[in-house]
Amino acid sequence: MKGVTSEMIHEYKIKQLGYDFMGYTFNNPGDLSFHHLIVAKKDCHGLGLGDGYFKWNGAILKQKTSHDYLHIIQQIDPEIFWDITNEMIEENEKGYLDIDNLKRIRDILLFFEREHYDEGNKKGKRLIRREFITNRIPL
Numbered sequence: 001m002k003g004v005t006s007e008m009i010h011e012y013k014i015k016q017l018g019y020d021f022m023g024y025t026f027n028n029p030g031d032l033s034f035h036h037l038i039v040a041k042k043d044c045h046g047l048g049l050g051d052g053y054f055k056w057n058g059a060i061l062k063q064k065t066s067h068d069y070l071h072i073i074q075q076i077d078p079e080i081f082w083d084i085t086n087e088m089i090e091e092n093e094k095g096y097l098d099i100d101n102l103k104r105i106r107d108i109l110l111f112f113e114r115e116h117y118d119e120g121n122k123k124g125k126r127l128i129r130r131e132f133i134t135n136r137i138p139l
Helices: 003-011 041-045 063-076 078-093 100-115 130-134
Strands: 032-036 056-063
Touching: 003 032, 003 056, 032 063, 056 063, 056 078, 063 078, 063 100, 063 130, 078 100
Parallel strands: none
Antiparallel strands: 032 056
16 A cells, blocks of 8 residues: 555545545545546656656555546546535545545436336446446435
8 A cells, every 4th residue: 555545545544434535435444545636547647747646646545446446437427427426526725534425426426326227238237337336425
């Protein structure tokens, strides 16, 4: 786990809360990962930011649910991806996980799910896995 990831987990009290920047629950802090918010990892080197692992550029997400799901959303609906990203940027700027941001993220996810639940990808697999829907905190 990167140093900045551990620092953010501590600073944002993510272990104590039991959920990440998108409101997804986890049992093992080792399942958490750093998500590049403002500058994508692929663009960081070209902008002189190294690998881009800076607190101002990140959110802590559970890799197998919120992180993977957010990247699926990015491919399918970039506008919704940016709506969620903006909520996490706001949480990052506040320095804590705000219930109002989490509620807005949940509403955005519910909208996306209503629009895309039955769609499959090119391999015939559903875009939205069960754990993307069930592993969120109740709001």
